[in-house]
Amino acid sequence: MRARLIDFSRRGFLGGALGSTLVGTGSLLAAPQLRAGEDTLRFEHAYGETVLKAPARRVVSLGYTTQDSLLALGIVPQAIRYWYGDYPHGVWPWAQPLLGEATPALMTGEVSIETVAGLAPDLIVAIGSGISEAEYALLSQIAPVLMQAPEYPTYGMPWDAELLMIARATGTEAKAEALIASVADGFAAFRDRHPDWQGQTAACAAHDGGQTSAFTGGDARVQFLQEMGFRQPQALEAISSADGFYTALSPEDLSPLDADLLIWLSSQAKAADLASLAMRRTLRANAEGREVFCGEVLAGALSFGSVLSMPFALAQLEPELIAALDGDPSTAVPSAAKAGLL
Amino acid sequence: MLRLFGLLALLLLALALALSVGARPVSLAMALEALHSFDPTNPDHVTLAAIRLPRMAAGLIAGAALGIAGTIMQVMTRNPLADPGILGVNSGAAFALLLGATLLGRSDQASVALLSLPGAALASALVFILGGGLRGDVGPVRLTLAGAALNALLLSLVTAIVLIRQDTLDLFRFWVAGSLTQAASRPLAEMALLAAAGGALALAMAPQIEALSLGSALSRGLGTKPRRVQTAALAVVTLCTGAAVAVAGPIAFLGLMVPPLARIVAGHSLRRALIASALMGATLLLLADTLGRVVMPPAEVRAGIMTALIGGPVFMWVARRLRPGASA
Numbered sequence: 001m002r003a004r005l006i007d008f009s010r011r012g013f014l015g016g017a018l019g020s021t022l023v024g025t026g027s028l029l030a031a032p033q034l035r036a037g038e039d040t041l042r043f044e045h046a047y048g049e050t051v052l053k054a055p056a057r058r059v060v061s062l063g064y065t066t067q068d069s070l071l072a073l074g075i076v077p078q079a080i081r082y083w084y085g086d087y088p089h090g091v092w093p094w095a096q097p098l099l100g101e102a103t104p105a106l107m108t109g110e111v112s113i114e115t116v117a118g119l120a121p122d123l124i125v126a127i128g129s130g131i132s133e134a135e136y137a138l139l140s141q142i143a144p145v146l147m148q149a150p151e152y153p154t155y156g157m158p159w160d161a162e163l164l165m166i167a168r169a170t171g172t173e174a175k176a177e178a179l180i181a182s183v184a185d186g187f188a189a190f191r192d193r194h195p196d197w198q199g200q201t202a203a204c205a206a207h208d209g210g211q212t213s214a215f216t217g218g219d220a221r222v223q224f225l226q227e228m229g230f231r232q233p234q235a236l237e238a239i240s241s242a243d244g245f246y247t248a249l250s251p252e253d254l255s256p257l258d259a260d261l262l263i264w265l266s267s268q269a270k271a272a273d274l275a276s277l278a279m280r281r282t283l284r285a286n287a288e289g290r291e292v293f294c295g296e297v298l299a300g301a302l303s304f305g306s307v308l309s310m311p312f313a314l315a316q317l318e319p320e321l322i323a324a325l326d327g328d329p330s331t332a333v334p335s336a337a338k339a340g341l342l
Numbered sequence: 343m344l345r346l347f348g349l350l351a352l353l354l355l356a357l358a359l360a361l362s363v364g365a366r367p368v369s370l371a372m373a374l375e376a377l378h379s380f381d382p383t384n385p386d387h388v389t390l391a392a393i394r395l396p397r398m399a400a401g402l403i404a405g406a407a408l409g410i411a412g413t414i415m416q417v418m419t420r421n422p423l424a425d426p427g428i429l430g431v432n433s434g435a436a437f438a439l440l441l442g443a444t445l446l447g448r449s450d451q452a453s454v455a456l457l458s459l460p461g462a463a464l465a466s467a468l469v470f471i472l473g474g475g476l477r478g479d480v481g482p483v484r485l486t487l488a489g490a491a492l493n494a495l496l497l498s499l500v501t502a503i504v505l506i507r508q509d510t511l512d513l514f515r516f517w518v519a520g521s522l523t524q525a526a527s528r529p530l531a532e533m534a535l536l537a538a539a540g541g542a543l544a545l546a547m548a549p550q551i552e553a554l555s556l557g558s559a560l561s562r563g564l565g566t567k568p569r570r571v572q573t574a575a576l577a578v579v580t581l582c583t584g585a586a587v588a589v590a591g592p593i594a595f596l597g598l599m600v601p602p603l604a605r606i607v608a609g610h611s612l613r614r615a616l617i618a619s620a621l622m623g624a625t626l627l628l629l630a631d632t633l634g635r636v637v638m639p640p641a642e643v644r645a646g647i648m649t650a651l652i653g654g655p656v657f658m659w660v661a662r663r664l665r666p667g668a669s670a
Contacts, residue, residue, distance in 0.1 A: 082508065083508060084507075085508075085509065108505065108508075109505045109506075208512055208516055209451075209512070209513065209515075209516020209517060209521075209524065210451065210516065210521055210523035210524035211516060211523065211641075239640065247640070247641070248640070248642075250364075250365035250635070250639065250641065250642055251523055251642065252364050252365040252366045252385075252389045252393055252635075253365045253366055253385070253640065256640075267509075268447075269448050269449045270449055270450055271450070272448075272450035272451075272452060272527075273450045273451050273524075273527060276526070276527050278388045278391075278392035278393070278526065279385065279388050279389075279392070279393070281383055282383050282384065282385040282388055287383065
């Protein structure tokens, strides 16, 4: 049980491991398309090879965030894996419109093989699901199972590579390529709208249970900042953390977070702790009114780092960043004011 | 007596270290400057006033309280391996904390402290009742068994909440390894009062508790009323561990390892043993917390993990030296 809890918590904290390459490189990174016969689809992945006779229609989504890719491709999963958050059917606000009236089953905790079998799927998407090889073997008797491509860690398959892999298995490649292009266009248009932000420094941080930490290089949240045109502060870049996704900071020294823009990933439930964090007052971002507070939904969107959540996060963040980076410390950033950070 | 003064000197040394050691070197001159002209944007001043001072106070409260609670527990159960945790205090606090956070939608440190205290108190009262407390025959074995059973139940409930509500897991995993880092947002003054009340009660009742530890039949012959003494002892344990849990979360090993060490220093008078365990508990927790700041920069190792790391080997050494029955 203990190992399981730790595994879950890693997932909870490092969720943004998804989607860690830059937008637009996906088509190069997608698993090579190997065709044996005319009508079979073959997929190389972490646990071997999966063969599909025809594009799948009835799909169970076992990855903690793969429901976003499926919904974006127009496929409503039969069942969705619960990661965290109180949203119907495990579908977060940015993906809700695509769910429509459908009511996929929500699977919490361990993967119930019986539940999956009862749904009679013709494909099980387990990219970033953390299932074991034994579970994979068992599930494969029910339907073909897709795992992350072999070159990525369990929770580290980039969002665009994941989208293309699922698209190939469901016969929706054209749609996937259009989606990837539209996300890239969204970031490009954002950079064009804000040329003066390009090259400024930005940091993403969290404060939880008395522990302040910063997200680092390999993390989806940092990649997102870079897509917007920001770069990491030098001090953060210099800290190489054990797993490359985040680093814990000493409560006595938060100076690595000194940046032109400081984004706090938090939730209203924990906002009081962040507001009372005295060391925050010594940071330049605080003095100059350049702190942005992300509540549960926005922090979730950045952590999902999916084809659906990133455009959502970009739209939500833009007015906040405009208030934060206008060069006038007296302009209140709405989210920071609401969370009591000012 | 001389030995108690020795312990006091050690505590003062630990207090000095707790104030001066950390990621940020702070000099005496800087400390004085922070005292008379405090600047909230000066990292050195903030470190002293908002981090090290509250941490020091929390270490003092939680360490002393756990030392006292551990001593009383071990005398009452006549078991040198008894620990405040076996009264269900930690699991009770964890359960109340997660349930409260789920229902209220709040998980900031102030509400954590407010939720864990009643959880700890209710759990220890429940163990006392299950152990036969209302009928007035709390045997050591009965109490230990009731504690183990309730612990198992509460921990399964905690696991159930964590599995159903994934977001409570972050709260739980940060809380479960006790730490002094959140001291600034914990109700330190209130908990200091609770712990002090528990300590005073323990000192006042020490002779009767000692008599009861000889067995209820014998102690009745000596004129003590077992039920009243047991209730007082339970109140001490509840007040002290409740205060410690509210301030620092569960601190592993401290309540277990301090009493036998204190016995070595203080001899067989329970009153002196209580004073010695309060002093040693605070000293050890402060040293563990201070050490945790420097072993893994830039991050810190939580005090609850450091006490287990230091406490494990120390305790094994002590346990090997104990003669069965000699410490009760």
